[in-house]
Every structure is written in structure tokens, then in C-alpha cells.
Amino acid sequence: MTKEDSSISTRRLKEEDVPSVRSLCRAVQSASAREEFLIHLRRFLTSFHVIVTPVFFFCFYHFYLKTAVLPSLKSCIQTTIICEGVRFLFFWWKIKGVFKEGEDLKEPLRYFDHPKRAFLVAVVDGHIAGTVGVKETEDPNVAKLYRMFVHPSYRRRGIALRLISAIHNESRKLKYRSMSLRTHTTNQKALRCYEKAGYTLVEQKNYASVYPHSFDTVIYVKDLREDGPTI
Numbered sequence: 001m002t003k004e005d006s007s008i009s010t011r012r013l014k015e016e017d018v019p020s021v022r023s024l025c026r027a028v029q030s031a032s033a034r035e036e037f038l039i040h041l042r043r044f045l046t047s048f049h050v051i052v053t054p055v056f057f058f059c060f061y062h063f064y065l066k067t068a069v070l071p072s073l074k075s076c077i078q079t080t081i082i083c084e085g086v087r088f089l090f091f092w093w094k095i096k097g098v099f100k101e102g103e104d105l106k107e108p109l110r111y112f113d114h115p116k117r118a119f120l121v122a123v124v125d126g127h128i129a130g131t132v133g134v135k136e137t138e139d140p141n142v143a144k145l146y147r148m149f150v151h152p153s154y155r156r157r158g159i160a161l162r163l164i165s166a167i168h169n170e171s172r173k174l175k176y177r178s179m180s181l182r183t184h185t186t187n188q189k190a191l192r193c194y195e196k197a198g199y200t201l202v203e204q205k206n207y208a209s210v211y212p213h214s215f216d217t218v219i220y221v222k223d224l225r226e227d228g229p230t231i
């Protein structure tokens with residue numbers, strides 16, 4: 001499962017790692033939020049609403065209110081921009097919370113000093129290149145994998161897979177039998193990465209929608225008894 005790269009190591013979070021971990025998590029989350037914002041903006045701009053809405057408003061201004069052609073065109077463009085802009089901002093407002101910084105990062109050492117939690121970092125040439133955390137869920141046998149972040153300069157080197165393998169080992173030590181995680185359908189990099197790490201999709205559900213646009217979350221699971229430690 002892991003790519004052999006001896007310059008990458010993983011270990012539990014130490015006090016001196018905290019500032020770098022915070023800035024890495026913050027940077028990756030804001031970059032993910034920007035990426036997601038652009039994906040959805042592109043979808044809004046290329047959806048059939050962008051054609052149907054101005055046609056509808058043009059007919060309203062020109063045929064119903066009897067406005068001349070040019071002013072009708074101008075008004076229909078303005079109204080469409082306002083309506084679709086408000087719809088897009090409302091949609092974004094519904095999903096933007098997914099990318100906010102979590103409580104656990106305020107005092108990570110304290111938060112993860114817990115018998116059912118762990119936080120690992122990947123170190124490359126003395127730099128923190130990636131993070132992953134695990135914490136309890138409602139089911140005592142199931143751990144939640146989260147904070148799977150790799151700094152953009154260190155991607156596609158197998159760091160995520162190394163971290164996943166290492167957090168599986170930690171989770172076994174914490175007496176978990178399986179892992180679960182949540183991501184979203186637009187995060188293709190993460191979906192491929194989790195599938196490569198042996199995770200199986202078990203649920204997809206709508207998290208937020210503003211017709212016809214939607215943001216769907218997916219839940220992936222992995223049975224920790226399927227394979228033994230790989231590192």
C-alpha cells in the first residue's frame with residue numbers, strides 16, 4: 001500500500017509541532033475551500049439556469065411589462081446576476097462550515113491526550129508535511145479518521161497513504177475494529193486516495209442543495225481486521 005520513500009517518517013504530535021500543524025491545517029483548509037468555491041461557481045455559471053432565468057426575465061420585462069427590447073435586455077441581465085448571485089451565495093453559506101477550523105486544533109496536545117484519540121504528523125526533511133487524526137464515534141469499535149491533510153508541496157509522494165497506514169496501526173492499538181470517514185463527492189483526490197487505501201463507500205447523502213446544485217457527502221469505511229500493520 002505504501003510507496004517506499006525513506007525521507008518520510010510518521011510520528012505522534014509533539015509540542016514543538018503545534019504551530020506548524022496549525023498553519024498547515026489552516027492553509028490546506030483555506031485552499032480546499034477556495035477550490036470548492038470555484039468548482040461550484042463554475043457549475044452555477046454553466047448550468048441551464050443561466051440560460052432559462054434571463055429568458056424568463058426578458059419575457060417578463062418585454063411582454064408583460066411592455067418594456068422596449070434594449071432596456072428589457074439590460075434589466076433581465078441585471079436581475080439574473082442578482083438572483084443567481086444570491087442563490088450561489090446562499091448555497092456557499094450552507095456548505096462553507098465544512099471548511100472551518102475545528103476545536104481540536106485550538107489545543108491539540110490536550111485534545112488528543114485521550115485513550116481513544118491520536119494525531120500523527122508526517123515529517124519530511126525536518127518539515128511537517130502532513131497530518132491525520134483519529135477520534136471516537138458513537139460506536140466504541142469504530143474510529144473516525146479526519147484531518148487528512150498533506151501540504152501542496154509534498155503531494156503525490158505517498159505521504160497520505162503512509163499516514164493512513166500509520167493511523168490504522170495506532171487505531172488498532174486504541175482497540176478500534178474499523179475506521180470511518182466523511183468527505184464529499186467533489187473531492188476527487190481524497191476519494192481516490194481512500195479507495196486506494198482500501199476504504200469502501202457505504203453512504204452518499206445530500207448535505208446542502210439549491211436547485212439544481214447540490215453538495216453531497218460520502219461515508220467510507222474500512223475494517224481494520226482485513227490487513228495487518230504495513231509499516
Ligand SMILES: CC(C)(COP(=O)(O)OP(=O)(O)OC[C@H]1O[C@@H](n2cnc3c(N)ncnc32)[C@H](O)[C@@H]1OP(=O)(O)O)[C@@H](O)C(=O)NCCC(=O)NCCS
Pocket residue numbers: 028032148149150151154155156157158159160161162182183184187188189190192193194196
Ligand atoms: C487528498 C490528499 C490528502 C492526498 O495526499 P497525497 O500525499 O498527495 O496522496 P498520496 O501521494 O499518498 O496518493 C495516494 C493516492 O491518492 C490518489 N491521489 C492523490 N492525489 C491525487 C490527485 N491530485 N489526482 C488523482 N488522484 C490522486 C492517487 O490514487 C494516489 O495514488 P498514486 O499516486 O499511486 O496514483 C491531499 O491531496 C490533500 O491534502 N488534499 C487536501 C485536503 C483534503 O482534501 N483532505 C481529505 C479530507 S477528507
